[in-house]
Amino acid sequence: MSDLLTIEDLHLRYPARGLRHGPEILKGVSLSIAPGExxxxxxxxxxxxxxLGRAVLGLxxxxxxxxxxxxxxxxxxSKKRRRALAREMQVVFQDPYTSLNPALQISDILAEPLVAQGMKAAEARQRVGGxxxxxxxxxNAAERYPREFSGGQRQRVAIARAVALQPRLIVCDEPVSALDLSTQAVVLDLLIDLQRSAxxxxxxxxxxxxxxxxxxHRVAVMYRGELVETGPVADVTNTPSHDYTRKLLLAAPTADPDRQRERRQARRALQTAQ
Structure with missing residues (x-):
């Protein structure tokens, strides 16, 4: 099966005031994503x-x-081609409190991408319930405003907006980092269910x-603009090969205080060894 998205040796520098070349943000990144992965x-x-996510989206x-x-x-x-690609490539941003227009009702927020792609407003609003x-x-959430929802509910609205056009690829940029742990699990399960169905x-x-x-399914670990480790999720999270990946694993939150203490000790030992 052919990959849906392929990135090959990608480099990126942002312009910097007073400098001919700004710092290099991406340094030869290569990766791929398969359909349904x-x-x-x-x-x-x-x-x-x-x-990297912004580059994929043309931003x-x-x-x-x-x-x-x-x-x-x-x-x-081109901008014209990117507008057409928006039907197949969407994004869910980090903060559900700022990614939704507070002046619009949920029905308008969800209808907006459909209308932007040429659907009549009346037909777009009919799809909101689904x-x-x-x-x-x-x-009845359709007639309410974003401020009337919890953080997890707002992120559900953001996900609904992202899937409105039935995209093939969604860039999820820290979509649960602003949520508490229990709400994170609910939103992650929703994303998994949507992937299985669509x-x-x-x-x-x-x-x-x-x-x-x-x-x-797979993991790619980035450090200072480079990929330092890639592989199946079980391999990378259970037996990481790079010290930076080990640090990230030890920094992951846990509700168990004893486990958290063990991780702090392991992080100190890893820093001392280096």
């Missing part, structure tokens, strides 16, 4: 993982390398390897 992209803040322009979607090179796709049902929200692929960006273990 979740690739967990893990790294700490500043590792380049969000920049950041690579310096060199290629991004191929369904066999088409979209590295520097979208809410898909993410486990009642039909066959959508996820590029799942996070700093938390415990989240990746729950939702991903």
């Amino acid at each position: 979740t690739l967990g992209l893990v790294g700490e803040s500043g590792s380049g993982k969000t920049t 950041a322009s690579p310096t060199s390398g290629n991004i191929t979607y369904k066999g088409e090179n979209i590295t520097h796709a 979208l809410l049902d898909r993410v486990g929200l009642p039909a 066959g959508v692929s996820y590029l799942f960006i996070t700093h938390d390897l415990s989240v990746v273990r729950h939702v991903s």
Whole structure:
């Protein structure tokens, strides 16, 4: 089966004031995502993982390398082509409190991407109930505003908006990091259920390897703009080969205080060894 998305030797520099070339954010990144697969992209803040997601969506322009979607090179796709690709490539952002327009009712928020792709407003609004049902929200949520929902409910609305156009790929940029642990599990289970029913692929960006273990098929670990480890989720999370991956595993939250104490001791031992 051909890959849905392929990234080859991707480099990216952001412009910097007063400098001919800014710092290199992505340094030769290569990875792929198959149809119906979740690739967990893990790294700490500043590792380049969000920049990679932005490059896939056309929100950041690579310096060199290629991004191929369904066999088409979209590295520097035109604005017109990107608008067309929005039907197949969507995003769920980190913060459900700021990713939804507070002035719009949920019905308008969910109808907006459908109308933007040419659907009549009346038909788009008719589809809102089905979208809410898909993410486990009642039909009467359509006439409410984002401020009337909890964080987990708002993220369900954001997911409903992302799946409205039946995309093939969704970039999930830290979609549960602003939620408490119990709500995280509910949202992650929802994403898994949607994948099983629709066959959508996820590029799942996070700093938390415990989240990746729950939702991903494969893992790619980023450190300072480079991939330092990739592999099946069980291999990477159980027997990591890179010290940076081990640090991320030891930093993952746990409700068990004894386990948390053991992890702190292990992190100190790892730092001392280096």
